[in-house]
Amino acid sequence: MFQNFDVTSSPEQAAPRVTALRVAMADAGLDAFIVPRADAHQGEYVAPCDDRLAWLTGFTGSAGFCVVARNAAAMFTDGRYTVQVRAQCDPDIFDYVDWPATSLGTWIAKRDAEIIGFDPWLHTEQDIIALRTALEASGKTVVATSNVIDKIWTDRPARPNAPVISLPIELTGRSSEDKFAMMIETLKAAGADTVVFTLPDSLSWLLNIRGADVAHNPVVQAFAMLNVDGKMHLFDEVSKYDSLGPDPRITIAPRSEFQTYLKTLEGTVLIDPASAPYALRSLIEDAGATIVTGEDPCIMPKACKTEAEIAGSRAAHLRDGAAMVEFLAWLDAQDPRSQSEISAATALEGFRAATNQLKDISFETISGSGPNGAIVHYRVNTATDRPLSESEILLIDSGGQYVDGTTDITRTVSLGHPRAEERASFTAVLQGMIAISTARFPRGVAGAHLDALARAPLWRMGRDYDHGTGHGVGAYLSVHEGPQRISRASLLALQEGMILSNEPGYYKAGAYGIRIENLIVVREAGEISGSDARDMLEFETLTFVPIDRDMINADELAPWERDWLDGYHAQVWDAISPRVSDVAREWLQQATAAL
8 A cells, every 4th residue: 555544643742842842942042933844845745754844743734834932833724724734733732824814924923032943945035035024024033043843853764765767758758868958048048057956846857767755756856956068966865876877967976965066156056936945045155156046947848748748647547547437336336334434545546556557646545524525635544534424425536656647536426315515516516627627718828817717606606615726737746736727826827738637626614525626738729610810728638537427416507518527428438438347337337327
């Protein structure tokens, strides 16, 4: 199993650890200290050795941060974690702060804390500038310091050391040499001599390599500098690269030498203020080099997949879709009372593993029945596991990592007799998902412009959801990939080749949760007779798994929505039926029947 269901933290752990942290803060002359979820690579998912936030607070979500002051402490999380943070963090220790509605600066400004410390390797320059600006009028001081958590975390795990593999051009569609050439052109355009890379997925993409330094994300955690002459200095555990052989372009040195090398840089150095650690600026400028800022030059070409990567994603989704159908057929045949959230997640991983091509799951499966389905990023464990019930619905959000693609799919299924309210909510969520699936839009339209299409059916009911409608997805890389998003916060124009999720939802706390998710890829739209000669884009659906017809109020669907759903199910049948067992095929025939 790639997933375990152990209880990894508890609210009780926080009190003694926060007390020890305050002692260490006092010894360091600090009145407060900020503990982010991030590591030095600013990834959403971190290695166990870098999961300081979970160790201190008990919170295991993938986004959030904490600040501990002398007489107060707070957990900052967004709407995805409103329920989870209250379950995992001790209310006697922490305030629960709705972020970003309330900023870190606003909270600190009202507290008895004059000197606020932060680890300069765990925050971006952008973050610290914003905090200092927010606190400017209060006279408080924000100072870079060594990490005081590390002084009290005595059993901190070792840094990961997984071997690196190389991907063939048949899967990447572009050689590493070609990608180097693209980076060099960007450097020249920026007037820079060197670019510093700190994002694991950027380096993994650039070098056409994959690793296992972070659970469920096949990235390599390393730092690197690429010079305009095409030479790269890579900083990581050297033994991880033994299987790749020598590369005349790349010199590999131990990770510990990265800071030393930064101090030797000359000329003009490009860094990305949105992802580079705050510590980089002082190290580079102390060497006498000049800094220019700009976006990590891997970000956009990585987001716009090659035809080979899109073909690989299609193949991965067919394989994954067959595994999902086997699972849903199995689940439908069970007496719900004989199963639980954990047994469902375990069975699903088993069907994926049976493909013999699964490299990992792409994130820990969210298997939430009844009220647990309302916890957006719920992680089932042995303490929270609930038996399934005919009177409840099950939300299962999961994905696989295959060498040719990354998948992410959510289905919400009836376990027996869905209530009228659940069917109404499900139908509205489905209508939002269909609206995105069928959208045609001019080139230049951003995710923020499309986000409302998915929410409109819920808005008409006075409802909404507190997460984006869609996130970017990598090509056998991170299941959450930027910068592409379908979100009211994203003003980035969508471009051909971008893979995104399409996942509206609705969550009634303490009762149920509903989410329906397919992955989609941006493509050039076909011409429509009589239309203006505008350059239009549309989405191609990559995911082929039935949507539970028992959960739908068919009379609420417009004719065009029914046509889309019937057409989608016909595609699912054609694509998946040759790939599944006889039992699953029989189930699939009924599941994909026209409304």
